[in-house]
Amino acid sequence: MNIAFIGLGNMGGKMAHNLLKAGLNVSGFDLSEIAIEHFAKAGGVVCESPQAAAKNADVVITMLPAAKHVKDVYLGENGVFEVLKAGSLCIDSSTIDPQTIKDLAAVAEAKGIKICDAPVSGGTIGAGAGTLTFMVGAAAQTFQDAQPILSHMGKNLVHCGEVGAGQIAKICNNMILGISMIAVAEGMALGAKLGIDTKALAGVINTSSGRCWSSEVCNPWPGISENAPAGRGYTDGFATGLMLKDMGLAIEAAAQVKQPILMGGLAEQMYQQRCLQGHAGLDFSSIIQQYLAPENNE
Amino acid sequence: MNIAFIGLGNMGGKMAHNLLKAGLNVSGFDLSEIAIEHFAKAGGVVCESPQAAAKNADVVITMLPAAKHVKDVYLGENGVFEVLKAGSLCIDSSTIDPQTIKDLAAVAEAKGIKICDAPVSGGTIGAGAGTLTFMVGAAAQTFQDAQPILSHMGKNLVHCGEVGAGQIAKICNNMILGISMIAVAEGMALGAKLGIDTKALAGVINTSSGRCWSSEVCNPWPGISENAPAGRGYTDGFATGLMLKDMGLAIEAAAQVKQPILMGGLAEQMYQQRCLQGHAGLDFSSIIQQYLAPENNE
Amino acid sequence: MNIAFIGLGNMGGKMAHNLLKAGLNVSGFDLSEIAIEHFAKAGGVVCESPQAAAKNADVVITMLPAAKHVKDVYLGENGVFEVLKAGSLCIDSSTIDPQTIKDLAAVAEAKGIKICDAPVSGGTIGAGAGTLTFMVGAAAQTFQDAQPILSHMGKNLVHCGEVGAGQIAKICNNMILGISMIAVAEGMALGAKLGIDTKALAGVINTSSGRCWSSEVCNPWPGISENAPAGRGYTDGFATGLMLKDMGLAIEAAAQVKQPILMGGLAEQMYQQRCLQGHAGLDFSSIIQQYLAPENNE
Amino acid sequence: MNIAFIGLGNMGGKMAHNLLKAGLNVSGFDLSEIAIEHFAKAGGVVCESPQAAAKNADVVITMLPAAKHVKDVYLGENGVFEVLKAGSLCIDSSTIDPQTIKDLAAVAEAKGIKICDAPVSGGTIGAGAGTLTFMVGAAAQTFQDAQPILSHMGKNLVHCGEVGAGQIAKICNNMILGISMIAVAEGMALGAKLGIDTKALAGVINTSSGRCWSSEVCNPWPGISENAPAGRGYTDGFATGLMLKDMGLAIEAAAQVKQPILMGGLAEQMYQQRCLQGHAGLDFSSIIQQYLAPENNE
Incomplete structure (x- = not known):
């Protein structure tokens, strides 16, 4: 299983690190040189763009500052949705407004891509220790698919309802x-x-x-x-x-x-x-x- | 030990009832006919005024709607303080502003009367069941003196500090x-x-x-x-x-x-x-x- | 001089009517059939899209519900900016956030198009009577260029500062x-x-x-x-x-x-x-x- | 006509001064030595208590910090009401709650004393210049009686309604x-x-x-x-x-x-x-x- 992790900052970097520690293949992207360096040191495969990271991914995880970044990564020019194959899974752990993720989900569905929102609580300490709480908005099957991956990064996985409910x-x-x-x-x-x-x-x-x-x-x-x-x-x-x-x-x-x-x-x-x-x-x-x-x- | 209970409404009536059930002598006063009737039926001695109730009392308990009533009962014309002997104990369970009880305490102290504020939480159900929480503001010795009486009416006696701290x-x-x-x-x-x-x-x-x-x-x-x-x-x-x-x-x-x-x-x-x-x-x-x-x- | 008027609703319709009464050539567009009908009856030239209205326009006036509509009309697919010639003038009288008009102005400037924000006060009565107040954000020259047109629709033209200052x-x-x-x-x-x-x-x-x-x-x-x-x-x-x-x-x-x-x-x-x-x-x-x-x- | 002025602070002192400048007899009281000194220098008769000032007064004016002072001056031990003769006029220019002045008015009425509330706007500058606005709550006749006196201290006398309406x-x-x-x-x-x-x-x-x-x-x-x-x-x-x-x-x-x-x-x-x-x-x-x-x- 190939994972693409977009957004390797204070939170995302630590979350990706826990995936790598669990022995998973993670390709990643961030705009910050330092973030990239930490990620590479931990064994991550550094990519030149979100799309490059997502090219062969089965799972895409995003941890970004705001809705505009999330929209841009998935839907923008050279966006992730252009290259993802049907059946793949997207997990957005950014904290954004519920409507944006619902809008993205409509696009994803049309392409046969599964998507869920999974914002976290627990801060950088929880991210480092792998003890985050994930508040997940997803269809029942998608929640089941996301659980094994989320469990490497958090200990509390709460299914809040359909897409958007986590936010x-x-x-x-x-x-x-x-x-x-x-x-x-x-x-x-x-x-x-x-x-x-x-x-x-x-x-x-x-x-x-x-x-x-x-x-x-x-x-x-x-x-x-x-x-x-x-x-x-x-x-x-x-x-x-x-x-x-x-x-x-x-x-x-x-x-x-x-x-x-x-x-x-x-x-x-x-x-x-x-x-x-x-x-x-x-x-x-x-x-x-x-x-x-x-x-x-x- | 003689107890005077001033204010026999929804809360005070039930609290006095618990004192009577414990076998204590309670003289009481209220403006409401119905309140008085209930109190008498439960074995209380009905008095014609707060002062009459307090005349031979060792302990005075007040449960009144607002600060003006409390001030009036203790300090007003024919007030309770006029007839109380030194060494007696006053417990005000009304919910009023902290300054009023501090002012009363200054007067009481000059007369050698002990006083504490002991507002409650728990509502009429707690009052009936004798499970109120009392938040008590009192000198250490006064708190000790009040405990045996309060324990007939509540189960949680919290010493919050000096007079006023309960409020x-x-x-x-x-x-x-x-x-x-x-x-x-x-x-x-x-x-x-x-x-x-x-x-x-x-x-x-x-x-x-x-x-x-x-x-x-x-x-x-x-x-x-x-x-x-x-x-x-x-x-x-x-x-x-x-x-x-x-x-x-x-x-x-x-x-x-x-x-x-x-x-x-x-x-x-x-x-x-x-x-x-x-x-x-x-x-x-x-x-x-x-x-x-x-x-x-x- | 050819004027394009986009947004012929309660406010815009009355404003366009005042331009027509002044003998000006106005091409217009709106999504509402009724709005279009009123406009046509008053002598306006009905167009099939904002772009069609703007094609030969020297001046474009927009009166739209929200920022997304404004952005869409100017910048969207088949947008107005695609067909406007350098030197033409855009007046946005919508009430929107200041940043949107500043962003539009940056695009317009690159094309040699003059633009100003000119939100109004005075309501539908002022719009009908031609007595609106325009709060104009514009470069000094653009404000001068806009004045003769605005004066057919309002009686108070206030120059508030650079683009965005009107909003x-x-x-x-x-x-x-x-x-x-x-x-x-x-x-x-x-x-x-x-x-x-x-x-x-x-x-x-x-x-x-x-x-x-x-x-x-x-x-x-x-x-x-x-x-x-x-x-x-x-x-x-x-x-x-x-x-x-x-x-x-x-x-x-x-x-x-x-x-x-x-x-x-x-x-x-x-x-x-x-x-x-x-x-x-x-x-x-x-x-x-x-x-x-x-x-x-x- | 003898006027008693109680409260000769920043506002009251200047107001009393204007009465003295108009040639009126003013007896006054204040707790502050400095206030008293200024008042004496301006020709005022210094008294030892509010009651002393009010003893032979036809008109009492009060300008005090808060309701408790007003109540104390009129109703307290050695209060003004004890010595005022029926038919005299009280003007309270303090800013206090409306209920207090209504309560005072009820007492005054029983004694045949006329009373009004007349709080001011205009600040110390207006008080000095005699240009205050008085917002007067009074019965119609009382307002008429108060006007000649107030007009020495202010230029705008607004009759707001019955007692309390000024406040x-x-x-x-x-x-x-x-x-x-x-x-x-x-x-x-x-x-x-x-x-x-x-x-x-x-x-x-x-x-x-x-x-x-x-x-x-x-x-x-x-x-x-x-x-x-x-x-x-x-x-x-x-x-x-x-x-x-x-x-x-x-x-x-x-x-x-x-x-x-x-x-x-x-x-x-x-x-x-x-x-x-x-x-x-x-x-x-x-x-x-x-x-x-x-x-x-x-």
Whole structure:
């Protein structure tokens, strides 16, 4: 089985590496010299274009920054669909809007190509350790076909529904996450200002109806959640810039189906504000700094 | 030991009942005839005023609608503080702003009276079953003194810190709850509109970073969380009007200490909007109806 | 001089009619049979495609629903740019994002074609009466060239800056409008609920620092502004669906340049909510209904 | 005629001065030594308490920071109402919630004392120049009685309705103002980021539907509105801390009548955030700094 892997960046590079470690044949492409070099060192076959990588592939995996790159790789001039044979399988692990993958699936179907969306959660650490969660949107058979390959890169394979459902699950989850993180930031900062011990407060919340992933696992107040970014200056986490990207996808998808999301609309702009102020690289839980007097943020 | 119980409504009546069942002497007062009748039937000694109930009391428990009632009962003309002897204990289980109880505590201290705030969670069901959670703000010794009494009415006694800390913990928790419920409502409604199966979506969220009490235990989409109000037309839950009250306390407390809470400020108004539209009595998870086309809300 | 007019709908049809009334030669295209019929009756030359209309044109005017249509007409297969001669002038009066027109301008420049964006305000009434305001983004010379043509369709020609500046001006203005309308709705509804006479309240606002177009010219409370949509059931105004479109453009443009707009983000979703609830066709000032008890909205 | 003036601060001191300049007898009280000194120098009779000042007064004017001070002065121990004779007139020019003045009016009426609320706009400059606008809530006869006195301190006397209507008008106006200022800040910052000349943008807005007091008279972008605070580092304007106070009154009044104000709720918190970040003293138009990259705010 020949695999083509398009997009060998922070995430894709590590995912491809896990495929190579499993002994699979992987041809790859990326625009970055460094990405290519790492991939070659790990035993990957470097190709000059996405199409070249896909020429003899049975499976194509894409891990790209945005919808336009995905469309370009599959449908663009010298695109992957031009050379793929019927019966081959495409797995797009990029995080993009659901409509784009549905549009691609319509084209693929006409050519007898199987396709699924499989965005991930788990970050670069999960990508490296092969413990990613894949949220998969696919026909039942395609999901079965994709499982053996995905299992080399992740440990949680969730079948969310038809093509697009993986993207839908991811953006809905991440929108809830983005809002609830702000909720916890506001609650912790308010409690602290009112004079309660923050550990006692977090103790109450985490055994009560306010508990959420953001209060338990990634509490924005330093020293509450073990190993959370808040304890190390908000570094090495889920970057605010990436949270902004996901919130943007939620807003865009909502607009396409004319669905209002009031808190989501506000939250997107609040993360945008953090990025404007120079904090795009910090973990998104650092948004709590918006709720502290300047001297507390130094 | 003589206990005075002021405020025998939906919550207080059931709490007093549990004290009576435990064989304690309880004198009580309420403005409502029906409340008084229930209390008398359960073996309580009916008094003509809060002061009359408190006259020979070792312990006073108050469960009242708002800060003004609490202030009036303790400090007003013919107030409880006038007749309480030094060394007696006051437990205020009302949900009010933290500053009021701190102000009362200063007065109590001067008279040698011990006082604590002990707001609850668990609703009328928890009150009836004696399984409430008490969030207690008190000096260490006062907390110890209060424990045996509280344990007849609840099963979870959390010492949150000094006087006021119980209220702080409650309003911070409930503010996070109020916001995260809206987040889940927006996420579920968006997912449904985008075409994902809502059970599959909830499955992803509840095993991922979007999970929270509102997504797991009280999901606003019907048929997701077992026994949640969403499954019975949003009845018999935590009324939107009560959530509004708690959000209002958060906003008020935040204003007192000049602490911004952007999402909280918006969320309060969104619950206010629900109440204006006639839904104050429905569970607060019914806010999801704001995100559905009218035909889905019939 | 030959003019090609692409997009003969509610706005474009009336604008083309004014050009014909001025004795100009206008060839036109639209997908709608009815639009074409009206145009022909008014003396226009009906063409089978945008390209056919543009073939011998000195000036091309486009009035289309969204950026994709504009791109398609100019750049698509059988697009207008393929047949236009160097030195000709294109005027796009559609309301779209600024980046699209800038991208088109880069292509046009390479072909020696002059182009400007000239979105309008004034609605269908202004289009009919020839009293539109044009917000023009163009090089100085192009603006001069466009003036004689635009002056047949509008009475206010504002040169906002280089290509794109017309769109920027329009979306910034309309975003402010969308927010300030909600502000006035909230202020009027609050005042009414507090018991002040709404005419007296509007009198104060309109002579004070709260005054704005939305309070003076288009007050959302019925009976305040003469001839405002509020006085006729919110009909015949600026449809909520169109306000939503413009808010969406603002959000999109803001995301492209990574600019936060918190109130804008919330306002977009509030208009989206109105549309979901079935009011897309009402004037956007009808958003005041969100702030009134149901019995007041019947 | 004897006038008692309680509250001789930045505003009250200047207002009292204008009464003295008009040759009226004014007795006054303030807690501040400096305020008293200025008042004495201007010819005022200094009194030791509000009650002392009111003892022989025909008219009492109060200009105090908050409702609790107003209540205390009129109703508290040694309050003004204790010594005022029937038929005298009270004018409260403080900005407070409407309910407080209504409650005071009920007490006053029982004693045969006339009372009105008359909050002002115009700031310390207007107070000094005697050009304030008074928004008056009063019975028709009381308004007539108050006019000759108010006319020494202001030039615009607006009768808004019954007692309380002055406060209602002011808080509704100022809430609209607070929101529309943010709208303009967002619009100007967005336009600038998108590349339009800010003067050209303001030109379009101010002749179009986005125009408002905040865009015309007090544009937050420096160099647009002549003499606006934006042109002098946001000094000498309407302090953000005062805008926050007025937004707080709107939220409080809205809560009392159960009226939702979504944008208002968010706006209050945004001004609160500005104050937390140390900008309470700057003109409220400085909120535009939240929308600029940090290097632009130095």
